[in-house]
Amino acid sequence: MKKALVTGITGQDGSYLAEFLLTKGYEVYGIIRRSSSFNTGRIDPIYEDPHVPNPRLRLIYGDLNDASSLNHAIRTIQPDEIYNLGAQSHVRVSFDIPEYTGDVTGLGTIRLLEAIREAGLKPKFYQASSSEMFGKVLEVPQRESTPFYPRSPYGAAKVYSYWITVNYREAYNLFACNGILFNHESPRRGETFVTRKITKAAARIKLGVQKDLYLGNLDAKRDWGFAGDYIQAMWMMLQADKPDDYVIATGETHTVREMLELAFNRLQLDWKKHVKIDEKYYRPTEVDLLIGDASKAKRELGWEPKVHFEELITMMVDADLAAEKERLEGVRLKR
Ligand code: NAP
Ligand code: F7E
Numbered sequence: 001m002k003k004a005l006v007t008g009i010t011g012q013d014g015s016y017l018a019e020f021l022l023t024k025g026y027e028v029y030g031i032i033r034r035s036s037s038f039n040t041g042r043i044d045p046i047y048e049d050p051h052v053p054n055p056r057l058r059l060i061y062g063d064l065n066d067a068s069s070l071n072h073a074i075r076t077i078q079p080d081e082i083y084n085l086g087a088q089s090h091v092r093v094s095f096d097i098p099e100y101t102g103d104v105t106g107l108g109t110i111r112l113l114e115a116i117r118e119a120g121l122k123p124k125f126y127q128a129s130s131s132e133m134f135g136k137v138l139e140v141p142q143r144e145s146t147p148f149y150p151r152s153p154y155g156a157a158k159v160y161s162y163w164i165t166v167n168y169r170e171a172y173n174l175f176a177c178n179g180i181l182f183n184h185e186s187p188r189r190g191e192t193f194v195t196r197k198i199t200k201a202a203a204r205i206k207l208g209v210q211k212d213l214y215l216g217n218l219d220a221k222r223d224w225g226f227a228g229d230y231i232q233a234m235w236m237m238l239q240a241d242k243p244d245d246y247v248i249a250t251g252e253t254h255t256v257r258e259m260l261e262l263a264f265n266r267l268q269l270d271w272k273k274h275v276k277i278d279e280k281y282y283r284p285t286e287v288d289l290l291i292g293d294a295s296k297a298k299r300e301l302g303w304e305p306k307v308h309f310e311e312l313i314t315m316m317v318d319a320d321l322a323a324e325k326e327r328l329e330g331v332r333l334k335r
Contacts, residue, residue: 009031009032010032010040012189018057031061031069033061047059065111074123084125084126090190090193092281094153116174117168126179126237129161130158131183131223133155134149137288143295144296162180179233180245182222184229185224195313200324201274202263212275215277226311226312246294246296266313266314
């Protein structure tokens with residue numbers, strides 16, 4: 001049975017990837033951080049009852065800023081594949097905690113790569129690279145050969161991780177790949193990223209438990225896809241004949257305003273009556289336009305996105321509406 005080690009397993013992508021790897025017959029090991037409250041909600045359905053855990057899913061404590069925990073995990077598990085999805089992944093927050101972001105999102109990758117090298121192992125390695133590396137874009141659409149121009153501490157840290165992954169591939173002949181993933185969303189998306197913030201607010205406004213929604217720049221354009229499609233590309237990269245770097249995107253771009261309109265329209269709401277602009281959500285430097293060209297992934301891996309933008313936003317609004325109704329029902333029953 002193949003063994004996969006996933007950092008960031010409690011996150012959006014980690015939870016979809018763990019599910020996917022389990023269906024492929026893998027034994028999955030996830031690194032989790034100690035937290036004062038439970039934060040395994042996204043993987044609870046596959047972990048089952050904590051007293052009767054899934055024997056093929058194991059969680060171990062560790063941290064990307066703690067080299068000894070990574071060394072220990074790799075030496076003891078001896079994984080066949082490693083997916084490095086752990087990161088301080090919020091771009092706006094990276095301006096508030098730039099050094100921490102550099103430590104986890106940048107140096108965390110070298111700690112993991114060094115742990116592999118020191119253990120004398122040759123697992124396949126996936127690095128969660130990001131379209132944020134293209135930042136102030138030097139080419140439209142962005143492809144694997146487009147030069148990087150990061151616009152945030154997060155983007156700069158991801159550029160470091162990208163190049164150190166390439167370097168370990170070339171220096172030590174490691175099967176290491178960068179997936180340059182454009183924005184991808186789902187009902188499991190963190191609630192402070194713009195799509196989820198909007199779909200959750202739309203649901204709450206519809207149900208009368210929220211009145212206004214405060215947002216920042218509505219003109220930014222993003223290439224948004226579905227996380228469930230994108231995690232499959234990660235796995236496909238590690239099954240290819242040779243290690244390489246791939247852009248994963250839909251090839252379509254939309255403004256935040258368009259996304260907002262679509263989400264509110266789904267619930268017959270007029271967003272203009274509820275949305276207010278708050279300067280605090282603006283970034284010191286913005287990424288204005290992202291649109292990816294994933295033709296290399298299609299050609300070489302056979303990967304293509306399946307869920308279209310409208311379908312994705314509908315899926316997210318409907319899920320938030322159902323969850324919010326359930327939450328309110330729970331509150332009503334408790335009274
Ligand atoms: P996410 O939901 O924010 O999840 C991030 C994960 O990283 C969580 O499991 C988090 O654990 C973990 N983490 C944070 N700090 C850590 C640390 N110091 N040590 C170990 N783990 C740590 O992110 P995502 O959307 O799933 O994205 C997955 C990866 O892809 C990230 O590296 C992100 O930067 C990158 N990426 C995302 C997108 C996108 O659009 N989603 C696009 C391109 C690249 P806790 O649960 O304990 O916080
Ligand atoms: O912002 C604008 C904001 O935070 C998208 C991460 O997963 O994808 C993500 O980074 C746009 C930006 O995602 C609000 O200014 C307006 O232009 O949802 P976001 P992101 O910054 O693109 C990349 C690929 C990653 O790698 C990252 O890990 O929306 N925006 N108003 C807002 N954004 C937020 N968060 N909140 C607002 O109120």
